[in-house]
Amino acid sequence: MISVESLGKTFRVQKRPPGLLAGVKALFHREYTTVEAARDVSFRIEDGERVGFLGPNGAGKTTTLKMLAGLLQPSAGRATVGGLEPFRRSEAFLASITLVLGQKQQLVWDLPPQETFELNRAIYGVSLADFRKTTAELVELLEIGEQIKRPTRQLSLGERMKCELACALIHRPKYLFLDEPTIGLDVNMQETIRTFIRGYNEQYGATLMLTSHYMADVTALCPRIILIDKGSIAFDGELSELMSKGRTDKRVRFSLSREVPAAELRAVGNLVEHGAAEATFEVQKDAVSALVAHALQVLPVRDLSVTDPPLEEIMRAWFAKEPSAEPAPEPA
Amino acid sequence: MSVRSTARSVRAMLRIGFLDAIAYRGETIVWMLSTTMPLVMFLLWSAAADGKPIGRYGAGELHASFLAAFVVRQLGGSWAAWQINMEVRDGTLGMRLLRPVNPIVHYAIEQAAHVPVRAFFSMPVALLFFALDPLIHAPKEPLLLVLFPISVLGAWALSFLMNVIVGALAFFIEQSVKLMDVYTALFFVFSGYMVPLDLFPEPVRVVLDYLPFRYQMGLSVELLTGALSPAVALRLVVQQWVMVALVTLVAHLVFRRGVRHFEAYGG
Incomplete structure (x- = not known):
């Protein structure tokens, strides 16, 4: 289970207006501002659930996922994933999770993905038999038999993304944090990855938290939606409820x-x-x-x-509401 | 991270580091050329000496000293600060932190895997110089030859750990490689890389015994050229490893504190 209670994260960010004069001034006097990337975020996700974590750019989605993956230390509150505190980054915790960031990679750039797969096998202590079985499954499902033998730098974005996903699952994690896993992919490739993720969730009972700007990812994969806006939870419920709420x-x-x-x-x-x-x-x-x-x-x-209206439109309308992201009341 | 998970993955990490190091043959050779400063200094100092000794350095000692400096730089150098600085700044470090392996150990193994590649290209050059230069003689004291590889290992460890400390400052400041440039400049001057340490005034030499530079380069050079008595050599190697232990602790603390500060920039 993923349990998050009043989680918060603040960053200290340097303020530097554009221009040469401002740049020179900043040499002598720097001004900082505090940005609240996540504020009082609370939710619980049961094992095996697939949850879409949505919000506009800068809402705090990735920050929250990074806190849950143990990359960022929360400024406030508490989170546990499978009963373990993420930022301690214990071996048991790290072996149970994976974080796929659409814009970051763990594949070694100059070597074929197969080499990074082998590295992860050794690091996570996956037996050779399990490794062969898992790799064969992943290669078949994602259709990357040829791609894993070519240097990563020679792969297209879509091929690389599929290899990243396979690499992230070599150790069969129980908790998947996927941040924009289909970014930049064509429609067919997006569908392949969605099918694969759903299959992995069903086969291994893995828990999935997904952020995506492609609403098709969300509607295809996530029966439950958590909306975050300006660092706070704005909605937590069934996708169907979101689709009808306020509309x-x-x-x-x-x-x-x-x-x-x-x-x-x-x-x-x-x-x-x-x-x-x-x-x-x-x-x-x-x-x-x-x-x-x-x-x-x-x-x-x-x-x-x-x-119902498409999710994109519902999201647009939801986040256009100012100053509160609360939905309009249902008509009597 | 457990010792077990790290130990079982050392071979795989070494393999990846080695394969990565040889991925670009051309780049490796060009990079090697950038570390041939001792060979340039070899020529410069020989010209400056003009056949007369400088301090205790006659032509043979100068030749031996800079050839040894070339060898030690190839075997004992580390350039981890640039990698750490970049990974902290662009957030790639996050992918490393997700794995159940101590990131410092991971960096160390990757960096260590580059040493055989550098040795493969540079040692034939060094051996050729050694064979063709009649003024250079092999050291005769067996203890110095025994201590030499230990000191090169210590030099590498210190070099790597200082890189980790400076590289990890990227957690706190915007560009730690600028600091590494300063550190490297000091290293060039005070390690014996460009100037034999005996040529510094006595008070400077005393201070240098408490700084890492000599142990990153000069000590190994002195051992290989037979410039130290066995007793002094032993004392200095012990001092070197005490320094390695202290710097390991500092590197660990700075990195750990840095990770708490990590903001995983760039999405």
């Missing part, structure tokens, strides 16, 4: 048997998207049936579906 609208998507001009579609309702033979409308929950009934009369409807 009174739905999306109704029609497949059409022929193309209909946009002007005609707009006459039906609040058109948000349309293509050659499809149209999507935004509509209040209580007006869905009326819209559908009307559309069936005036449009050549072949099929329809009613969904």
Whole structure:
């Protein structure tokens, strides 16, 4: 279990305005400011859960993950991962976790990933039989049989990311902290990695905390969402709850048997998207049936579906709220 | 970190360090050329002496001294400060901290793995100079020859640990390599790398006995050139290893405190 109680982290950051004069001034007199990257963060994650940890840039996501991985010492509060305190970085703790940072790498740059795999095998004391089995699985699932034999510097970003992920799992950690694991990857590669992560979670009962700016990662992997904004927890609950909380609208998507001009579609309702033979409308929950009934009369409807708005939009709306990130109350 | 987890991974870390060191052949040779200062000094001092002795140094002693300095620099040098400084600044150190191995030990093994590569390229050059220069003679005192490898190991350890201390200052200041540049300049002057230590005035030599520079270079040079009596050589090697122990403690404390200060910059 991951248990976090009132966790906080402050950084002392130098203030230096741009410009030559400011640079020279800073030689003699430096000003510092304190940045509160995480404030009173509390949550519990049960073993085997998959949790999306979301927030805008600078919200404190990575800082929190780094505290949970033992890289940063908290300024306040307490955290335990599997009953162990991260910053002590005990051998048992380090053997039970992995942290994948999309923009940092543990693979040795000039050597093939296979060499770093071997290094991790030795460091984590993985038996040769387990190592061979795990590596074979990872290589097959991630399709990196050829890539692990080429120097890391010669791999594309996507290939490198897959190798990083494999390298991070050689010791079969129980807790996975993944920070932007699909950053910069194409859609197919993202899907491969999502499938792989879900499979790993199901096969080994591993606990997953994921941050990603790709909402498709989150919706595909995380039944539970924790939102963090300005260093504090803004929401903690089921993805479905987040999708509906504070939102009174739905999306109704029609497949059409022929193309209909946009002007005609707009006459039906609040058109948000349309293509050659499809149209999507935004509509209040209580007006869905009326819209559908009307559309069936005036449009050549072949099929329809009613969904929540995309997570991206929900997140945008959520974090646009100022000054508080509290959701709007549900209508009575 | 347990001794067990570190011990079981030493071979793998050495292997990675060695493979990394030989990844770029061209770069390795160019880098080797940058450490040939003693051979340049060899020529300069020979010209300055113009056939007359400087202090106790005749032409043979000067030749032997700078050839020995070249050998010791290749075997006893470490450049860890640049790596540590960079990894602290760009946050890559975080990936190292995630592994259950003491990061200082990890750096040490990686750095040590570079020594055989440097030896492979530099020792033939040194042996060639030794064979072709009739003024250079092998030392005759067996104890000095026994103490020489011990002192080179100590020189390497001190060099590495001073690099760790200065490199780890990157946790607290923006660019610790600037400090390493200052330290390296002092090392060049006070270690016997560019100037034989006997040529310094007596009070300076006394002070140098309490600083790490001599033990990083001069002591091993003096052993290889037979410039010390067995009793003095033994005393100095013991002093060197006492210093290694003290600097190990300081390096450990500075690094540990630094990790608490680590802000894992760059995302």
